Amino acid sequence: MDTDAVFRALADPSRRSLLDSLFARNGQTLLELCEGLTMSRQAVSKHLGLLEAANLVTAVRRGREKLHYLNPVPIAQIADRWIGKFERARVEDLVAFKTQLESPEGDTE
Template sequence: MVTVFRALDDQTRRVILDELAASDGKTLFEICSILTTRHGLGLTRQAISQHLGLLESAGLVVTERRGRSKFHYFNPVPLSEITRRWPITERND
């Protein structure tokens, strides 16, 4: 769970997750383009690749290779494990 919190501790990684949650199955090129055009983030492909690697090691992103392309998908399971640990309860204040 520590790796999930560390992965979420960066604004760029949260933006990447937001974009993958909105539309799954993007290549590194597509992610780079979206971050530049929609969010004004001028990061190198290497920097974005490192962010994706950290998200993948935290289990928040899974990948699939098809030919020479690698597609990235959002995986919400680690986030649901957090909500199971600390469930939201209604308060009657």
């Protein structure tokens, strides 16, 4: 499990919004993921490649198209690393509270 690949993959805003897109609708093709984006298909393809290498996205070929699925496991491992076992419940409640406070406004990223 290559930890570094996960963090570097998450470092880019375009890749994060790709994950958001898959979180909203799982199993999209490359061209579907390109929709609404300004950059070229090849750019998106590269990003997906990094996300796959980091195991954040799993891809399945079906005929000539490729379906992409979000894999939440590496993300859960991040939280596991720096949040103490006993701290966890407290911090998660705090986060839920904060996001509820902020959500009425918007704040996408």
